[in-house]
Amino acid sequence: MLRLALMAIFLASSFSAAAEPRVYFGHQSVGANILQGVKELGPTTGLRLSIKDEFLAENGDPLRKLQNFKAAVGEDSRYDIALIKFCYVDVNADTDARALFERYRATIAELRAKNPRTVFVHATLPLTTVQSGPKALAKRLLGRAPYGTIENVRREEYNRLLRATYAGREPIFDLARLESIAPDGTSVTVSWDGATVPAMSLAYTEDGGHLNAKGRAMAAQEFVRVLAAASRPLQKIEGLATPVRMSR
Numbered sequence: 378m379l380r381l382a383l384m385a386i387f388l389a390s391s392f393s394a395a396a397e398p399r400v401y402f403g404h405q406s407v408g409a410n411i412l413q414g415v416k417e418l419g420p421t422t423g424l425r426l427s428i429k430d431e432f433l434a435e436n437g438d439p440l441r442k443l444q445n446f447k448a449a450v451g452e453d454s455r456y457d458i459a460l461i462k463f464c465y466v467d468v469n470a471d472t473d474a475r476a477l478f479e480r481y482r483a484t485i486a487e488l489r490a491k492n493p494r495t496v497f498v499h500a501t502l503p504l505t506t507v508q509s510g511p512k513a514l515a516k517r518l519l520g521r522a523p524y525g526t527i528e529n530v531r532r533e534e535y536n537r538l539l540r541a542t543y544a545g546r547e548p549i550f551d552l553a554r555l556e557s558i559a560p561d562g563t564s565v566t567v568s569w570d571g572a573t574v575p576a577m578s579l580a581y582t583e584d585g586g587h588l589n590a591k592g593r594a595m596a597a598q599e600f601v602r603v604l605a606a607a608s609r610p611l612q613k614i615e616g617l618a619t620p621v622r623m624s625r
Contacts, residue, residue, distance in 0.1 A: 398457040398608040403433040403446045405464040406587060407503050407552075411600050414593030418601070429456070439467040439477055443484045452491040458607050459488070460498035460550065465505050465586050470527040474534035482542060496607045499543045501536040501553040504529050504577040506585040507567045525576065525585070526569045533574035548607040555595055556581055 402408065412430060431449060433442045446461040468474065485497050507513070508523035516523050536553050543549055557565050557575030567576040577585070581592030588596055 398427070398604075399455060400428045400604060401450060401454075401456040401459040402428055402430040403442070403449060403459075403461040404430065405432055405436050405462075407464055408432075408462050410588035410593050411462075411552075411596045414588065414595075414597030415600065417590070417593060418597055433461065436464050436466050439463050440480060442467070443480060447484055447488060450488050450492065450495070454488075454492040454495050456492075456495055458496045458498060458604060459492075460500055462500040462550070462552070463502050465503045465528070465532065468502055468528065468531050468535060470522075470531060472531045472535075474531050475538065478535050478538040478542075481539075496548065498548045498550055498603060498607050499539055500550040501539055502532040503552050503586070504532055504556045504575060506577045506579055506582060522569050526567050529567055529576050530569060530572055530574050548603055550600060550603045552596060552599075555599055556592070560591070 402412075404411075408430065409432075412428075433445045433449075435441060442461065442463065446459075450456060450459050468477070485499075489495070489497060505525045505528065507525035507529065508516075513523035532553065536551075540549065540551070553575060556577045559565055559578040560580050565576050565578045566573050568574075581588055581595065583589050
């Protein structure tokens with residue numbers, strides 16, 4: 378088990394060392410990028426958490442991921458906080474975003490009924506960059522969508538449903554929003570068939586989907602902030618926070 382300290386710049390208050398919320402985080406490669414970013418934040422005063430992370434099988438099959446998440450959290454869960462983060466490859470141009478979200482919402486409702494003391498954090502679907510250059514222009518001239526266009530439309534359909542359902546009521550880790558705001562504060566979007574939706578900024582990735590060093594730092598800081606906020610009902614506010622423990 379690796380002990381680290383997490384940044385506390387977003388914490389409104391520090392927490393008692395007596396309590397140590399246990400977190401379950403189910404993810405794939407982008408989630409691993411985020412946790413790498415957490416490590417790279419460096420030793421600072423931070424939040425005490427015990428994070429159990431697992432790669433959920435399998436990419437491209439979000440319904441199977443939900444089944445595995447449900448099995449991992451179980452009944453009478455030992456976890457204080459739990460979240461699943463889908464990968465961008467879990468949604469493509471043919472995905473029924475509403476049906477996927479309804480399955481997600483039903484899964485969370487079932488888990489909450491069995492685990493009333495667990496706080497569930499909701500994560501938006503990560504985005505990708507959109508194909509550019511001569512090939513992308515040629516596709517548009519032919520009435521075809523460059524890669525990443527319709528895919529991001531579907532992801533935003535899912536994300537809007539998630540925000541509409543949980544925003545202001547339950548904690549949300551809005552990775553998609555972070556990825557679509559460039560370092561200078563401008564919003565990155567793509568338009569297709571009358572819809573304008575967020576897309577991933579080129580500043581945060583080298584391959585169009587995974588997070589680079591800048592993207593990892595940005596996502597990790599928000600990840601810590603959201604977990605800190607989610608842990609407040611579980612902790613007694615008192616004194617300085619203590620290091621995080623992460624485990625597999």
